[in-house]
Amino acid sequence: MQFRERTDAEWKEYWTQYWNKARELAGGRWDSILRTLAPSLTDALNQEGKRHVPCPVHGGTDGFRVFKNYHESGRAICNTCGHFHDGFSVLEWANGWTARQTVEAVMAFLTGDSSHRFAEPVQRQLPPKKEAKPTRSNDEKRESLNKTMQRVVPMSHPSAEPLRLYLARRGLAPLKSPSVMFHPRLAYSDGDRITGFHPAMVAVVQSATGAPVTLHRTYLDEDGCKADVAEAKKLMAYSDDLKILGGAIRLMKPGKVLGVAEGIETAYAASEGMGIPVWATVNATMMEHFVPPDEVELIIVFSDKDRPSPRHPRGHGQEASRALVGRMWAMNKKAMAITPKGEIPEGQKSLDWLDVLNRDGAKGFPSFEAVRRAMLEQVFGKAA
Helix, strand or coil: CCCCCCCHHHHHHHHHHHHHHHHHHHCCCHHHHHHHHCHHHHHHHHHCCCCCEEECCCEEEEEEEECCCHHHHCCEEECCCEEECCHHHHHHHHHCCCHHHHHHHHHHHHHCCCCCCCCCCCCCCCCCCCCCCCCCCHHHHHHHHHHHHCCCEECCCHHHHHHHHHHHHCCCCCCCCCCEEEEEEEEEEECCEEEEEEEEEEEEEECCCCCEEEEEEEEECCCCCECCCCCCEEECCCCCCCCCCCCEECCCCCCCEEEEECCHHHHHHHHHHHCCCEEECCCHHHHHCCCCCCCCCEEEEECCEECCCCCCCCCHHHHHHHHHHHHHHHCCCEEEEECCCCCCCCCCCEECHHHHHHHHHHHHCCCHHHHHHHHHHHHHCCCC
16 A cells, blocks of 8 residues: 655645644643643742742743743743743743644643654543633723822822932932822732732833823832832733733823833933933833834834843844834834943843943933934935
8 A cells, every 4th residue: 555645735734733733632731731841830830920930941030930821821921031922832942842842742741642643632631621710800900000090199299209219229310201100009919919018100001092001010119129029010900902012101202203112211211311202112022012103203212132042042122123123114114223332241131221321321322313324324325
């Protein structure tokens, strides 16, 4: 008996069915899959998404966690390496596997069949699916956001001294911004449990259309230092019908020229250093998807210089800023990314423009004209 080779179309259909079957079988069983196939994730899995732990790939102190619903999807995130949208991408990253090695390992674990061809799962006792914990309704999320906003005061308020001290410690003046406020006693939750109350910097995150979506919190102590908590910076949960990607913290009124940076403090520093309005996108992922207002004609991206990682070999901040610049030109808007000069200090994961301001002052920033000419040289090969 002779067997003919599969055509390309048949191989494509074969692997499509194989992946679909793997996803179907793995749903709700990612806890046991990840514990068995990637023991390096054990510490994070034991926290069940409630706390950050050291990254299993690059180390550190508290940059990695799985999402609270990881049993269903396997999702996880590292502050340096990025977001992993399912358990397959987590395994591929954590174990250094190819996509094929990953899906075959998952299928072998779930079915007991270690061959490379598709097979129906054998009868075996699989771990039962864990029931998802009840999540807060959209009304409850909105109520929590509104309750927080009822207690905030402007940065100039007498009670906001911890915030002014915090900015001063970071080398910044207390810039006026309606989007950044102070909360004198904001609850801090470790998972589902409130562990304390702290002063906090509270900033409104708005969507690409300008609608308020959620609040960003930076927990402080009375002396203007970051609070001694697992995650000093957090986003509040927001309604499922709102979209945060494309949005930012609108720190000041935009003009035809607008800068964007990841963090609030970095955006303040960039604005002080170059004298232009700058918004904060919160993180590299949101920077990559940022959508500017229609009236903005030129975007200057103040990129963080991040250390390379397996997932982001050129640094997450640098990759996100390049992606944003490409999108802006495709939207017929001019854009240029600038990255701090110098080496990343020992023990730090990145070098940003706040570091530059504290190190060199305003002279560490390029002039607007220098940025404009560099952009034109990059695009057209000569200055204009």
